[in-house]
Amino acid sequence: MEQVYMVMLIALALLAITDLVVGVSNDAVNFLNSAIGSKAVSMRTIMIVASVGIACGALFSSGMMEIARSGIFVPGMFTFNDVMIIFMAVMISDILLLDVFNSIGLPTSTTVSIVFELLGAAVCLAIYKIVVQDGDMATLGEYINTAKATQIVVSILLSVALSFSVGALVQYVSRLVFTFQFEKKVKYIGAIFGGLAITAITFFMLVKGLKGVSFVPEEVAVWIKNNQLLIIGISFVFWTVLSQVLMSVFKVNILRMIIIIGTFALAMAFAGNDLVNFIGVPIAAYQSYGFFINSGMPADSYLMGELASGEIVAPFYFLLFAGIIMVITLWTSKKARDVIATGVDLARQGDGAEKFSPNTLSRFIVRTSVYAGMGINYFLPKSIQLKIDKQFEQPETKRKKKDAPAFDMVRASVNLMVASILISIGTSLKLPLSTTYVTFMVAMGTSFADRAWDRESAVYRVAGVLNVIGGWFLTAIVAFFSAAIIAYLLTIGGIVAFVGLLIVSAVLLYRSSRIHARKAREEEEKRKLRTEDIITIHEIVNDSSHHISKVIGKTNKLYSEVVDNLGLQELKKLKKNKKTLRKLEDEVDELKGELFYFIKSLDESSIEASKFYILVLDNLQDMVQSIGYIVKNSYSHVNNNHKNLKFNQIRDLKGIDNDLQILFDKIKYTFDKESFKDIDKILEEKQELFDRVSNLIQKQIDRIRTTETSPKNTKLYFGLLLETKDLITASMNLLELFRDFYQEYKEVKEKSFPVL
Template identity: 55%
Template sequence: MGDPYILMLVALAILAIVDLVVGVSNDAVNFLNSAIGSKAISIRNIMIIASVGVFFGAVSSSGMMEVARKGIFNPSMFMFQDVMYIFMAVMITDILLLDVFNSFGMPTSTTVSIVFELLGSAVVIALIKITQNDSESFSAIWDYINYNTATDIILGILLSVIVAFTVGAIVQYFSRLIYSFNFEKRPSYINAIFGGFALTSITYFIIIKGLKGTDFYDNLKGFLEGNTLQIIAISFLICSLASYLLTKIFKLNILTLIIGVGTFSLAMAFAGNDLVNFIGVPIAALNSYEAWNVSGVDPAAFSMGSLAKKVPSNIWLLLMAGAIMVITLWTSSKAKSVIETGINLSRQGEGHEKFQPNNVSRIVVRSAMVLNTGINYIIPLKVQDFINAKFEKPTIKLPKDKTYEMPAFDLVRASVNLIMASVLISIATSMKLPLSTTYVTFMVAMGTSLADRAWGRESAVYRVAGVLNVIGGWFLTAIVAFVAAGIVAYLINLNIAFIPILLIVVAFLITKNSIDHRKKTNEVKKKKFVERSELININGVIEESSDHISEVANRINKLYTHVVNDLANHDLNKLRKTDKHVEKLNDEVDNLKDNVFYFIKSLEESSVQASKFYISVLGYLQDASQSISYISRASFKHVNNNHKNLKKGQLKDLKEINNKLSDILTDVSAVFSERNFDSLDNILQQKSELLIDVSDSIEKQVSRIRGDETSPKNTTLYFSILLETKDLIKSLTSILETYEEFYLSTK
């Protein structure tokens, strides 16, 4: 009887390792964002500090392991077989859920996911047991489930989102009034007081949050809990004095020290608090197996009341888990994507916006503008001028090839992010309130960025949309985790053979997501975004624009050929795929045009000719991409509406046009890829001949209409393709002529 459960334990161990990887990829954002965004410390040193914090946190996490065993359901109400099914369902669902979020670069809460997975799978198994027992009604579900825990966590989500955002915004606002953006020039006593407050908060956080629940804390419990205020006061005096000496005598930037200590403390808290989310369930399964294995009782009849007892965690398992977390921290590309999302939404400057605005974000921004107008009407002008002066950013003159090194936000905001996250998590822990480190750290960062006026008129609607998307994802996590884990638990209970099938599905989806994410990352690396700050001269303009033209010509060539062939075959699925690729090309070209401001600013010198040339080229590229977009959508719509196929004569003409256009586009791509601009005249001659062919095809269709043509829909589509093809050719002609003129002038 034991063999299947041993195999389940092996599977859970493997799933735990995978869960550690995907979990760290998601949660690294909690403790790395502030340090990386501020560039206060080198990336290498940040990772070392975080790695040490993770290791310390892993050792101190034993007290949190009780959550997986008895925090969500009453183990005495379940048999050994039941809890093994629950644990398998939880781990399978957790890995898939977190990996999906990681692939999209969206931070979510591993705490909420594991809790609602435990809740969902336990509810389903409990309902199955109730339906099989005639003496129990559905109201007995409350005997199986600790519903108070779930209620507390839901309230904790709402409370942490609101409080963290509000407190972060208020503290950042007053911190900026004290420090301004010229924090290097502040008197030493301000640094001393700020450093004392920050280091005291973070130190208290490490003791309360990091050590609580460990054997170390039991030795200190009586002393700490009886003298909290005295300890905080003495720590504040010592830290303030130390901060003053470090800044005054040793000339150390106290904000850099705060960021380093804060990063360590949050990394420690993450491992100490969230390690249970990744290995708590497998360890609980191991404890369950050990208790059942020596009993000799049938697995469906052995009660798991033993899980309610406190069981010390194996220190070696914790250290192994810590090692896996550290390795993932250094190697995960998905972690970088999630970190990028947090930094992108809180950065001080303008740039590429990851999220698109929606109606809710527009309403929020308009409401905030109206509220701001009302507040400004009440506040005296002199006070407004004083406040605005504190928020005025200094002009930092750097060589253009160095401006890309500017941080996303400054040391003051990074310090406030870490301080407030530490304080709020400490308070919640001392009050035994359920809290998500992800929710707190993310919302504090959003609140501080808002208060710091990082969300200006140019970016507010995008940033608000991003925050709403992330928050929506958090609540979606709870719902999906509950439902998905319940379904998986039902399938496993239905037949244990579903376990290997589900594991194969997990392996397939994880592999697929990893491959897709790697492809997406490589595509991003290949893109040559215009928002950059390195030096660009006239030759750089030629290089930049040549790459764009070569790439667009090559892709239009493939897309046009696909449309013609798919239309000939009346293949709806392929036309749909082609239309998606066309839409992607349009988005990329639009992105280039949207960011032309950054390109012009990065020119070596003010060159009206180069700027005008680049703008013209992008305009023609946009015209070309819009032409292929119209052709693709018209073709897809025609086939999707089940209209008649084009006639043989029409398809023959289109394929001939496609062949000649393909030759031209191939030559264009090669010329600009190889920078062989002397061949431009030959290509211009070919396009003139192709335009004549397109005009001839239009005349042929006119003749068909007067003769045997009977389908108005075919005529509409055919004319649309030919006319847009003419526009496409003209756009290419304009590009070539503009390029030839500019290239000759630069020579």
């Protein structure tokens, strides 16, 4: 029987490695957002600083299993077999839960997930034991420490509200002092700001980052705890003087220094403390196995009271291995980039495509805030309003949007400073604050205070924040019940359930990876479609060619599939065609949504090209509307179980489809290769195609007079032919538009640069 538990330990070790990967993918947002969003230093430098911080935090951590020691469940009430089931259920559910959040790009709390997974699995086992032993349900409290879970929930609510409020207040004051043209103000007050910020960050490293570190003597830790105000005072004076010296003598940008130090500190604290969320449970299982072997008792009767008797310390080589995995994951995880992108996107200063859709609550919050702002302005003197507004004026920049930072270094510094202070205070008060909650909500508060959420974007940003917050609470609920269900399956299913759950977990992770890879490819395609960074005529020509080629290619494929599926009455495939259509509609709609930013970004010599681009989008929209009618009405016809089109009708449609394939392939090739000299030849085929469609319309009229008996078929068939004609018209208009513009562009270019 001992061999089974050895296999479980090996499985837990493998699960711990997987959990480290998905955990780092989730928590990288905590310490990378400020540096990446501000572009204070290169991405390579950011990653190196964060990697060093993670390595230090992992190596110097004592690996304390804080959650087990704090008593989420009472070990003395459970046998070794029960404890192994709890730990296995926790690890399986934790990996799957975090992977889901990473896949959709939302940050969540690894602390909350592990706590509620332990709670869920323990509650399940406790209830099972009580029922089997015919016990009293009132004794459930003897198995579970509900006080800890309650404290965590309260601290979550507190940290969400407090982090947002404090972040907003500090950023508002900082912006009033520095303005967006902070380079001038930094020369005079940068040293004081640097002293405050770096003091907060270094104090955070002492209190939070070095908490429980094995190499720090206990008397030193006690001295630090008893002399916190003295440490803060000395640190402030030291860092203020050093900041002034660095700025005056070495010309160092103190804001950049704050961001580098803050990134290191948060990365170190993450690895030093949150590491237990990923490897703490397997280590506890490893220690439990040692107690069990030494006891010589049966697994189902040996109670694990020793598990709570002391500190569970991870061996150094465990920490070393964990640190290596975390650093590798940080550099390689694409899901980590998605989670980071969500935080940066919600906090960015500029406009652009929004990731989240507005909802009723976000609209209500924004509308209430607008009315509140109007009320404040009613009582605030106009002169003060104008003075405040001047402090928030942003300088014009001609940089491409992709090169511009999401926010400036003042906000990044405030993010790191405030997050450090709040987490330090929470730690000193022994409140189980989540690093994810604090860092994310501080970032949202500073972006709000920085007026990044204006009337154009606020409803979307608020909706995004609500989605993330809702995800946090959903984490607790899902973690509890998923761990409870898995624990129950392991209890009643034994080794069969154990093997089955591992296989199911592996399949789900593989499937999640495949789905994420597909979504990443789709996002890359969307990114290529974005137009806000186009500034020259040459870029307009290239970008327009790319858009036309993509829409033509997708329309061509969609038309062929619909004709085939309509003829075969393939309802499921027609439904899939509708999904493909929606993606195409979204892509073109996104292009139209970014038209404002496109026109605004053009250089002076390219302003005339904006009209051309508007007409290109208009013709692409016409094409999408035509293929949309064809797809939707074909699906509706089959879904309503109407009579199938006759063989002759399907054959005629297939003939048109073959002609369109040839036409669209030529158009796509022309724009892919930018071989625009062939446009006139393609346009010559226009009348021939029109004549063919007209002949088919006449044939259907003749059928109605003789053999056609279905009005629904007639409606669909005429609709398909007429929309096909409109599709051809939009395609040809697009070609004519592009031919005329390109010819004019070439003439202007030749006049500007004559051939000698």
